[in-house]
Amino acid sequence: xxxxxxxxxxxxxxxxxxxxxxxxxxxxxxxxxxxxxxxxxxxxxxxxxxxxxxxxxxxxxxxxxxxxxxxxxxxxxxxxxxxxxxxxxxxxxxxxxxxxxxxxxxxxxxxx
Numbered sequence: 001x002x003x004x005x006x007x008x009x010x011x012x013x014x015x016x017x018x019x020x021x022x023x024x025x026x027x028x029x030x031x032x033x034x035x036x037x038x039x040x041x042x043x044x045x046x047x048x049x050x051x052x053x054x055x056x057x058x059x060x061x062x063x064x065x066x067x068x069x070x071x072x073x074x075x076x077x078x079x080x081x082x083x084x085x086x087x088x089x090x091x092x093x094x095x096x097x098x099x100x101x102x103x104x105x106x107x108x109x110x111x112x
Contacts (some may be wrong), residue, residue, distance in 0.1 A: 001066050003038075003098050008088035009058035019059050022084050026063070029078045035067030039105055044069060052086045064093070064101055105106060 010019055012021070026035060043060035052058070072090055079088040093101065 001068055003064070003066050003093040003100070004072060004090055005062065005064045005097070006075070006088060006090040007060065007095050009048075009052075009060055010026070010084050012055055012057045012059060014059065014084060018084070019090045020085050022054035022082065023061055026075065026078060029075055030063075030065055030067060030071060033067060033074050034064045035071050037063060037102070039064040045098055055086065058086050061108045065096070 010022055014022070022067075025044075027040075032038060041063075043062060045057055046060050047057055048055070060102040076088070076090060079085045091097075
């Protein structure tokens with residue numbers, strides 16, 4: 001199993017309840033594929049660098065998880081099929097990336 005990080009942007013016209021439902025859907029998809037979610041963050045409504053689907057803002061979310069390789073393909077199909085997702089990016093974390101993420105998480109938990 002490898003460590004992955006995915007960031008996705010949801011359309012800004014969703015209510016708080018709808019965004020939570022969308023994120024829960026993706027978490028369930030990962031869990032059903034045998035993934036273990038290590039960390040998740042809601043970055044909130046951010047301005048986009050350029051308009052996407054005639055929208056200038058979007059809700060950003062980050063998830064870090066441990067999963068088998070075939071889970072990524074299933075997750076990305078879910079992203080592509082869901083009209084609420086404007087963009088997404090999934091990356092496999094190498095050793096240095098994983099260590100940096102761990103340090104960042106501990107630093108965030110100490111300040112919170």
